[in-house]
Amino acid sequence: MLDGALAAAQELRGEEAGAAKVGTGLARSLGVKVFSALVTLFFVIVFNFFLFRVLPADPARNLVRGSTLTASQMAVINKTFGVGLPLPRQFWNYLVQTFQGHLGISFEFHIPVASVIGAALWPTILLVGSSTVLSTIIGVWIGIRSGWDRGSAFDRTSTAICNTLYAMPDFWLGMVLLIVFASKWAIFPAGGMHSFGGGGSGFASVGDLLWHLTLPAIVLTLVYLAEYSLVMRSSLIDELGSDYLLTARAKGLRDTMVRRRHAVPNALLPSITLIMLNLGFVISGAITTETVFSWPGLGLASYSALNYPDYPVLEGAFLLFSAAVIAANLIADLLLTVFDPRVRQA
């Protein structure tokens, strides 16, 4: 996944050069990017249709496989999926419904999919947001320290730890932390987002939430920190031999100043691009961690939808996960265009 993201990051910069030549200015090239993101989103919606309703031999039967449904529920499914209608007609209905925000009715909860997803959205944003901020800050800091003093004891230790963390399945790390901190020592809760009864009110409730957030956030932070620090380290090493660093040293700047004012700002760009690109994937990557800690976010919702099986929720979640990646791509792309003059004028 890291390789894919890196390739995408490189491609972004490459494409940037091509797009800038065609456009007459910043606004034009931003417009092109927004448009192409919308086209990609449309393709995802089309793909979704094929994945859930055309690929299975008998979509309606496949959808209800393994679940017990009443005749009226079956009628609702037949109606929403337009079973019996010609394919183009089904496709048109699907498009209209999707653009109106009607993602279907959940088999498990009997409420609209949009409400199921809406309720699960904020816990995921809380978990992914806090661990992204932490892993970015710590990861970039470790990357700078180990890249600048390459081969030092700190570098060797942190690179070994990061390589280990990078090879670790996140849910396994979560389960190990659960055994140690929840079963053996009982310092942290075994899962969920609140204690029974809501865990008090006001500050007590916030404290309760943070107490539940700690373990899953640590897992995601550690796993992504490894990736970010390895990338930051290697992009800083790429800059080490640069002429402008020699110039800065020749001017008589202290080592810390050379690092802080000259090397880091240049090395930061690829890392930040990668982190932004990754953000979209982190949201769907949290599926396993949320499952282990019963964190009531989108990941857990997709996991239970997978086991039920609740296809409308799965379909909605898939659409949202894809949209998140496209949005993250677009934002990374726009930020890069605005902030990197080399990319803009290339």
Added chain:
Amino acid sequence: MTVTTEAIRPGQIAWDRRRRALAAFWRQYRKDRSGMIGLAILVLMILVALAAPLLANSRGLDPALATYPANAGPALRYPLGTDSDGRSVLTELIWGSRISLLIGFAATFLSMVIGAIIGIVAGHFGTLRNWLGRQTDNVLMRITDWFLVIPFLPLAIVLARTLGPSLHVIIFVIGITSWPGTARIIRAQALAVETRPYLERSRALGAGHWHQMSKHVLPNVMPLLLANTILTVAGTILSETTLSFLGLGDPTRASWGEMLNAAFNSGVGTGNALWLIAPGVAIILVVMAFTLVGHTIEAVLNPKLRER
């Protein structure tokens, strides 16, 4: 006694050159300590997987034949303890290595074939100076971009769910979702190869597209493809673990991911902790070994990376 038969056989020069290149490669590789550690772990793991029938009786995998106490700690007859069905964790671990490695290699192979074909075809036709060539490249790269954007895990979950749980489906799903990075890298390398004089010479001599791609472009992107393959195996093994953990694997052929799934479902922290820890450590070791070997090969092939 004829002297003429001593003449150089066709292809002899090329093979000598390749053998020398391989020897030089190995001399470089051997200098890298982390690469050698990775290689040693890898060889050991593959030997364990191949020798599984000698190391542990496969009858020990059948829950109906399990005779040990359930959830027991380590003992002489079951050094890593037992699971909730009373099976030896070590036996499961040894046999699980077969499935995990098999899925890892097979899915990687599928992903490499797709990635290499798309990368080479896009790179080759992309350099042609005509409309059709540019469009071929364009369309292939659009598809690649698009697969790169689709989040892997949800797509794999949806595919595995609609197609049903089996070993083949898992391999297919992982293979079909993990090729875009390879296609990108191979295309970039193919574009560089396309500008070399030997391709111009071969075109001037009337070589067709197939000949150019298979005899010139492919051999020249091969080393990069190899490094990429090894790195991809690390990723596919992790993907298998994740999918099996979510209950999408084949429960009758237990991989390490299936073990983690079973350990999780029987309640974390209640039974034998080694049941959960052992497969995790095995996964980390294998994934790290593949990563170390892959990065070392990359560094030997690309001296610019070597100073890292």
